[in-house]
Amino acid sequence: MAPSKSVARRDAELNPRTKTYEFLGPPGALFVTLSVPIMTYALYFGCSEHTGGCPPPLSSETIVASLSDPNWWKSLWDTEATLMYLSWYAFCVAAWFVLPGDWVAGVPMRTGQKKMYKINAFSTMLLALGLTGGYIWRYGFESFTFIYDKWVGLVTASILMSVIQGIGCYAASFRPGALLALGGNSGNPIYDFFIGRELNPSIGYFDLKSFNELRPGLILWVLIDISMICEQAVRRGGLEKVTDSMWLATAFQIFYVLDALYNEPAIFTTMDITTDGFGFMLGVGDLAWVPFVYSLQPRFLVFRQNELGIPAAIAVLAVNGLGYYIFRAANGEKNDFRNGKNPKNLKYMTTERGSKLLIEGWWGKSRHPNYMGDLIMAFAWSLPTGFETPITYFYVAYFAVLLIHRQMRDDENCEKKYGKDWHRYCEKVPYRIIPYVY
Template sequence: MAQEREVTTTITATTTVTLPANPTPKTYAELNPRLKPTEFFGPIGGGILTFVTPIVAYGLFYGCNEVTGCSVPPKRNVLEWIGDWPSSAGALWDWKAAGVYLAWYLWTVLCWAILPGDWIEGTLLRDGTRKTYKMNGLWTFMLTLGIVAGTVSQPGGVAAFAWIYDHFVPLLSASLAMCTFQAVFVYVNSFFSGELLAHQGNSGNFFYDFWMGRPLNPTWPGFPNFDIKTFNEVRPGIIGWVILNVAFACAQYERLGRVTNSMWLVLIFQGWYSLDCLLAESSILQQMDITTDGFGFMLSFGDLTWLPFTYTLQARYLVFAPTDLSIAACAFIVALEVLGQYIFRSANNEKTDFRNGRNPKNLQYMETQRGTKLLTSGWWGRSRHPNYFGDWIMAWAWCLPTGFSSPIPYFYVIYFGILLAHRQIRDDEACKQKYGKDWETYCKKVPYKIIPYVY
């Protein structure tokens, strides 16, 4: 899913590969071999996740809201909860909300089309080609925030955005409809388009391939430069996450006449995370999501529904459970965020420098038989995924502003820890296949996987 940034182990791309003067073209079957379904416990796991993940997204709302509270275990059964709901807040579907969501998605597409941006080449694909991607997410973000700020500052603007809070569930349903439509379309289209398939999404089992994603780089017919996967990765969901948080701050302001310091911390931390992602937008081209994973329900749901509608849990919670933090608490949480940012950014900077042939810190490394190099000192000598460690520290800083009245707002930090551990396993397995015995040597030099001296 979205927001596991710069996940691969550090290597340099200095290997020179000599290709035959007239290489023999590979057949479609040779380019797209069938592989056994091994990820996520195979077809059973993929099928279960396809149905369970949307239930969890809805459950986080129905189990934590101003009508039923946010207790564990819940005080009332689900049918009683839904029966008490105002129709605007609890209705699963609302056509106006669906129209608003569709307009939002089309707005981000329009911005992609008309705003300036650099065209960046991606990694070399196994058919010998490279795709180019338009990178103008930052301009989309800035333009959108400018419009939002202008709207909120006008009479009635706060109420207009508070409407989003009151229609959270139908907006979630609209995003689910969009991601399901996209997942179904690209899956069916991949059987006729002749496009390159993702290895792990080409098992022949529907439930597994639909979840993992069959096509590697799907596009809409007639629009070959519009890569659906990379667009969804950093546009509608990432920017929508910030818009939802702003809407929740507006809803809190309507009720209290002010925005609490805890809400400001969540807005600033998560807003900066989104901005930082868009500032380094081209870095997603090196992520496993883009280079390896297909585009199926896992990524479409993760980008369009899971990210914006579950990552905003803390801000939504603070609307109906406002918290005023002491100066000491604010200082501690800010320090935690800064620490996480420092580890995350400095680790990624070390990797970026080394990948681009620079080594300003004179970091140690080991040579591999592939002709590439693996860092064994600095942050990447402390663990194989130090950026994950920084990311997880930041997750705590996002949840702590909600206080300790309920454990549910801490869902994100628990989920994210599991997700990062799973990503680490997947990445280590890929590196083991890629480097062979060199990877075993590397793991002896760098034994810790994420948290130095702990895990």
């Protein structure tokens, strides 16, 4: 009995009970758990040629009639789409195991250990693109339009996968020796299921959180964009007739994903990996929200085809280029500094803990300049859709709320970590994201 009591005592010391809530506690967690799937469906039914437009001419009577019809609920399920999604997920898992890749150490955990991560997301992306390109070359553009046709069924499958993983990870987190997230051990099952109870749920060396963060959803986002190009090419009579707006919207998004996967090691210093547990919040975000909400603009451009013209296209390119430059330059400064490098000889302040905080360069302009670059790029992704509807700008509004929430969480954690030094740092860098604005 003595060893089990010792293990229990060690686990209790290593995994203290969470005493503060985010998202307004369990009621807020329950609301987000239900609202994210609902909003994912709503963004399809509220902006689709199959329902009549963006937005369609809906009334409260029409909505109530649909929700009261069992056939409408049955239409959300598509067995073939589910099998396609499961095959895709299995492909990503197999690629993780089969493709070669370096092993990179993450940041030190509370145990003093560093988790090792396999780096092969970019090669997985290249393999997926190669297979997709070969399939389209062999069978034609019309063969890869099935994602557009089976959108709702694929959404349902991705949400189902998120729920299953959320429940499985929550149940597995109660095994002895599990390292829990400091914010996910409240004791309330609704909240802990949503926020993520275990920090790094893994099967052997296979880390579920980092895998979901970079592979199934992000790469599927690219394949969705390619499918939208194929759908428009079929409708317009050839690839050469695809609109410049479609090319721009998809190119921006595909490049964004390629860049993220190429710089895979950078993710291991983010809050998602170092601080948050893996629960339904990250699962549904990675697997359903990212691929099926972030691709709204290309899907819109399938049935609202828009030719920008050269001047407008150049302007949109410039906006995206500005955002990308800020995003990459800021992240480059941060990653160099965290790795003990300072090629620009930027000024920094040293805290009582011995930590060093940049106060010059992009990180002297705001405390989260990379978020500013992200927001500018998000705006550029929506510009090709024109100004016919505000729905295609949903991503910009949502992303702004998400980044502000992340900034507030990060600042709160830094205040706890650095104390009065954080207040001194905020005096030197007063702006949170956008200089002179916020």
